[in-house]
Amino acid sequence: xxxxxxxxxxxxxxxxxxxxxxxxxxxxxxxxxxxxxxxxxxxxxxxxxxxxxxxxxxxxxxxxxxxxxxxxxxxxxxxxxxxxxxxxxxxxxxxxxxxxxxxxxxxxxxxxxxxxxxxxxxxxxxxxxxxxxxxxxxxxxxxxxxxxxxxxxxxxxxxxxxxxxxxxxxxxxxxxxxxxxxxxxxxxxxxxxxxxxxxxxxxxxxxxxxxxxxxxxxxxxxxxxxxxxxxxxxxxx
Ligand code: ADP
Ligand code: MG
Numbered sequence: 213x214x215x216x217x218x219x220x221x222x223x224x225x226x227x228x229x230x231x232x233x234x235x236x237x238x239x240x241x242x243x244x245x246x247x248x249x250x251x252x253x254x255x256x257x258x259x260x261x262x263x264x265x266x267x268x269x270x271x272x273x274x275x276x277x278x279x280x281x282x283x284x285x286x287x288x289x290x291x292x293x294x295x296x297x298x299x300x301x302x303x304x305x306x307x308x309x310x311x312x313x314x315x316x317x318x319x320x321x322x323x324x325x326x327x328x329x330x331x332x333x334x335x336x337x338x339x340x341x342x343x344x345x346x347x348x349x350x351x352x353x354x355x356x357x358x359x360x361x362x363x364x365x366x367x368x369x370x371x372x373x374x375x376x377x378x379x380x381x382x383x384x385x386x387x388x389x390x391x392x393x394x395x396x397x398x399x400x401x402x403x404x405x406x407x408x409x410x411x412x413x414x415x416x417x418x419x420x421x422x423x424x425x426x427x428x429x430x431x432x433x434x435x436x437x438x439x440x441x442x443x444x445x446x447x448x449x
Contacts, residue, residue, distance in 0.1 A: 214239035214397040215260060215365060220269030222255055222421075229255045230421045233269065237414075242391045242398045244412035246405065248444070252421040253401045254369055260399065261367050262286045274364055289358030289396075291351065291368040297342035303353055304329065304338040310361040328356035331390065348379040355390060366398045372407075384411050405445055417441050 215237035222230040230252045237243050245253045258264035260271060262283035271278045278286055289310075297306050307328050311321045329335045332352040334345075342350055351371055358366055368387075372380045388411050391398055402408050408415050409429045417424040417432065417440070424444075425437040436442040 214274055215399070216270075216272040217256075217260070218270045218272075220256070220259060220266045220271065222252075222259065222264070222266050228421050230259075230266070233423060235416060235423060235426065237397065237399060239274075239397050240395045241413040242388070242400060242411060243414045243416060244408035245399060245401045245416050245418055246408040246412075247403065247418035247424075249403055251418045253403075253418050256418065257367055257369050257399060257401050260365070261288050261290065287361065287364045289361060289363035289366045291354045291358050291366070291371040293370040293373045297350060297353065299342060302339050302341060303334060303345070306342065306353060307357045307360050310357060314361065324360050328360050331359070331393070332356045332386070346379075347375050348383055351375070351383055352386060355387070359390070359394060359396065363396060366396045368398070369401045370403070371400070373402075380407070387411060409445075417444065419444070 215235075217233055217235040220230055220233040221228075233256060245256060247253055255264065259266050260273075262278065262281055262285075266279070269279075273286060298309065301309070304325050308321050308325050311324060316324075325338075329338055332355055334349060334352060334356065337345060337349065342353065345353065354371070371387075372383045375383065384407060387400070400408075400412065412429065414426065414428055415432055416426050419440050425432060425441045427435075432441060432445060436445060
């Protein structure tokens with residue numbers, strides 16, 4: 213297992229955001245954290261990332277106890293809904309950024325940037341500024357930047373939420389294809405049932421700070437473990 217979460221609890225004041233989370237995320241799979249807004253998905257993702265500390269419990273990444281490791285030591289790649297690109301930097305430099313702050317050799321950075329531009333089909337846009345890209349192209353740049361550091365895990369929080377339906381569908385297919393190519397362990401947050409069912413190998417349904425069920429899309433449909441899962445996934449059409 214790539215990510216092992218045990219007995220994670222998180223409160224904000226009196227509010228219980230996560231309660232007794234136990235979760236194993238397998239290496240190389242694309243896992244969706246699915247649930248309604250306010251359920252605790254982003255909080256769990258941020259705890260995996262090291263952007264937030266759990267109140268108690270343990271997070272292990274590839275066999276290493278990461279519970280107290282800061283984000284920059286976890287080798288995780290991120291993509292968020294609103295991607296904060298460096299506006300004054302070209303697409304190529306945005307992709308290179310994570311490698312530059314890690315002081316990788318120049319030749320290695322150049323090679324990696326070329327590889328990533330090709331992977332997300334943005335080669336012809338390498339010298340443009342992010343403002344000259346469409347929303348979908350910007351999120352592809354964000355994917356390239358996250359993958360450039362060769363992360364142990366790739367974490368995405370509603371990465372396509374701000375895009376219109378057609379581009380979302382396109383980006384979903386992109387994510388699936390990229391994942392099949394690089395096989396990086398990926399955890400993907402969404403509140404969109406269809407998105408999770410279409411993209412993920414495995415789905416973790418989260419509601420009210422608790423895990424309702426973990427399973428493949430088929431398993432969730434064939435054997436919903438709780439009334440919540442049944443109603444959240446809705447009738448099979
Ligand atoms: P989701 O991503 O599933 O929509 P979140 O993990 O963002 O849910 O939030 C879960 C709950 O925790 C929400 O009710 C939210 O308001 C609350 N919450 C999240 N972060 C904070 C914070 N920093 N301070 C106070 N409450 C928070
Ligand atoms: Mg969220």
